[in-house]
Amino acid sequence: MPYWMDIQALDLDGKPVEGLPGNDGWFEMTIPRPLLGDQTITLNLAWIDFYRE
Numbered sequence: 001m002p003y004w005m006d007i008q009a010l011d012l013d014g015k016p017v018e019g020l021p022g023n024d025g026w027f028e029m030t031i032p033r034p035l036l037g038d039q040t041i042t043l044n045l046a047w048i049d050f051y052r053e
Helices: none
Strands: 006-010 026-030
Touching: none
Parallel strands: none
Antiparallel strands: 006 026
């Protein structure tokens, strides 16, 4: 799948976690090269964080 985006959840120390990251954790996404093409583009991402309390 050329447009599949790998998403990984990481903890405060940058170590992979299962499920949602805890406080101060984050998600890291790898943008697939076919999505970017050979041109310089602007990529805007929006995130809705409704899983945390």
